[in-house]
Amino acid sequence: MSFVTNTLELWRTKTSAFMLFLPARYLLALLWAALILLGAVNHTLLPRLLHRHVNLLLPNLRYGYVMFNIIPTSASVVEFRVDDSSRNWSLSELSDIQTPGYARTRVLMDVFTAPKYLDELCLRRQARTGSPVSIVTHTYQINGGKPRMTGSVVHACADERQTRRQ
């Protein structure tokens, strides 16, 4: 890297430690690069070697989850139906916030991390349209590269909310 070779050249030519001046920006770059490496190691190797990781506080070092490193063999597809129809709609249709390229996954992840979010979306949709909405959850098991449906649950929004209250 050129700034490393520049630094080494500077060290070689300066005869007096007093005259040696390492630009502050290069020091900052080295420090930031070290922090980047530390953050990466902290979330990948350190938990495996020492069964712990350090809270490095800075926003870019606080988390380090690599998606799809572990791929579960079970999957749940959540959809919805309107008015007792048999047609299933994508969960992303329940939300007005349409994200380009990954709308289904975004809503699904939100639902998995905060189950009450599904209640809210569902009930708001019902209130807006006046039509009853049912949530359909299909669970699959992946064996030998093929998905096999292991369960299917249909429940109305209102039922879900009452069930949760109980």
Next chain:
Amino acid sequence: MLVLTRDKHVASDLARQSYVYSVAIFRLVFFVFLCVHFAPSLLSYWTSDGVDGIRTCEWSRWLFDMYGRIPVTVVRVMSAAVLAVSVFAVFGVAKRVMTLLAGAGFYCFASFNGIGIQTLALIDVWSILVIFVLFGDSGLHRDRLLRHMLLFQVSVAVFFSGVEKVCSGWLSRDPLGVLFAYPAGFMVRDWVTTASWLHVPAITRVLSVTTVIVELVVPIGLWIDRTARPAAVALEIFFLLIVAALEIPPLFYGIFAAGGMLVLDDERLKRMHVSFVKLARRRRVGATQF
């Protein structure tokens, strides 16, 4: 750039390379994809009062509690301000100030709508924003230091993704065989569920191993002069295939594939531009003659 040559003249020429254009292209692509990523959450406060949005407390407990006390009108103004600032950042207006403000704004809204769980993209975003603020003087050593830092961030993220996959057993198992077998509506795009060739165990096994090899080797190749361009092409294709196959934010492509552009110095970009212009002129002349 690591120079594998004993020729001092070549080495000194390479050391004087300028990366102003490639850094500018990276900045443009990065901020455009960032705007596209955050815009739905920011605009939702103007289209639907954000009622369909979700906020989670894992990202920042303090921000989560604070938003509960802020009127919706103020949140609307904040969202508009962040969007405006990020548009300025796209066009390179007052670069460091706009980058700092855009970064702070995006951080505030990162707990909205599942953005906070996409850590592999977000940690790179925060780091790249800080790099732009700290080292973003255009014209400073012709942007070499800025370019090195950006390329380092992208390389480390990709490399350690590969390390994480090795530790998770990607080389001994067939994880892509499971991933591509997911039903429609769960993580994969619809064409993947119907593509029969992606459900052949031999092919998915090869793809799993290839993924790990690409993630471990390409980041190193980006730093060696002889392999930089093939590595950049491999990175572009790799992340294009990922975004095409999986339902993940396009921001991933905007960060990592744009990082591959950083291997092109200004001389090479100028030569590419001249070649494209000549090719376009020849085609226009050919069409006119026909």
